[in-house]
Amino acid sequence: MRGPFSLFSHLRHLAPCAALVLVASCGWTSAGEGDGDAPPGAPTGVTATAGTATSVHVMWNTTARADAYEVYRGTTKIREVPGSKHMVDVTRLRPSTLYVFTVRARDAEGQPGPHSRAVRARTPATVADDRSAPTRPSAPHGRAAGSRAVQLSWSAATDNRGVASYDIHQGDAKIHSVGGSQTAAVVTGLRPGTAYSFTVRARDAAGNVSPATPAVRVTTPGTGDGRATAPTGFRATSHREDGAYYVDLNWVPPRVDGEVTEYEIHLDGRRATSLVYGGSAPRDRATYSFYVGRDAGVSHRVRIRAMLPDGTWGGFSTQRTVTTGPGR
Structure with a gap:
């Protein structure tokens, strides 16, 4: 196989459940160097x-x-x-x-x-000559759905010709829209430990817009320090194969709204490699193995973090220390 995989000639153990693109840096270069050129x-x-x-x-x-x-x-x-x-x-x-x-x-x-x-x-x-706006949606309610999302709901508005859609605003900015038959929505891409204010307006097919609901205020849980978005259950072991040593990782992906398809692995305090799932990424437990050398008795510190669906890096996992085993 050609392309990014050739950077690890000894790499043998890839996640079997999805096509995996490796963005690796030879010689364990520092973060920002050696990035791959895979498109989004x-x-x-x-x-x-x-x-x-x-x-x-x-x-x-x-x-x-x-x-x-x-x-x-x-x-x-x-x-x-x-x-x-x-x-x-x-x-x-x-x-x-x-x-x-x-x-x-x-x-x-x-x-x-x-x-x-x-x-x-x-x-x-x-609808010709429709100048009547829908009534204001009533009974707005909101609750946090994890540390990065909010579930909103409201009672339906009425209109002489029918409600076409509902617009959701965060402050003065429209951030979402759902069909006129829906009375709930999930707003994603939020930050942990942050206070938000939302309103809802009804819109008809002619573009007439209702007054806004009273503001719904919700604070997402968490501290904003990344702990809510870090991989959990992180483990690191080592095995020897064909005279070389590999570090074997497994972890539970962070529970966020949307799919996590990219991770960054740090080895001994520096970025070692990134991996991108080209197909369906694992949701329950992920595994990955990579080559670290041919010397026995070498200790490495390793941790991992995820690229979140909103395009930002989540928090780092717990750091683990793993030592390559004795030679044979």
Whole structure:
């Protein structure tokens, strides 16, 4: 096999459940050196919701290493947003029309990743001379769903022609949208130990918007020090094969909203290698083994951290010390 795998000629033990791309640094270089050039992965969690008869709200999870996102309608690129954003309102559409959208990420070097799965949204029929806004949604409620997400709910608004969607605002910024038949939403990508304020507005097919609900205030649990996002159950052992020593790792991925597909391994206080799952990443327990040399009796300190779905690094696992065994 060619490409990044050739950097570890002695690497034999890869996770069997997914295609794995290694971004390794020969000689255990310091962090920031020797990074691989793999493009970003396909955005996950893509949704498309008709906001009015002429607009659709497209959202996705933040992708690691994304410098920008490209939004496609069918095969046509229609919008581009910076990597700090993960939603867009697509406007000037036709009423009563089915649209198909995909999103792909592009890194700082201009490399595009694969397209996301396709999502579909049908715009509702237009309503002539509709100037009546929906009523205000009532009974808003919110609770933390882990340290990085909030579950919101509300009672349905009413409208003379029907509610097309609900817009969720964080402060003055619209951050999410769901269909008019839904009265709940999960807001992700939040920070542990942080206070948030949300409001909800109803929107009809003509674009009329209701007054906002009273603010819902929720504080996510945690300290913000990374402990809530660190891999747990981290273990490190060593084995010998064909005259060489390998460090064998296993851990439980952090419990966050979205899939964790990238990890960074530190050996003896320096970044040793990164690994990226190209297929479905393990959710219950992950394993990984890598070559560390041919000398017996050498002790190494090792720890690991995950790239979170919002594109930031989570906290480090507990550090373990492992010693290569005696020679044979």
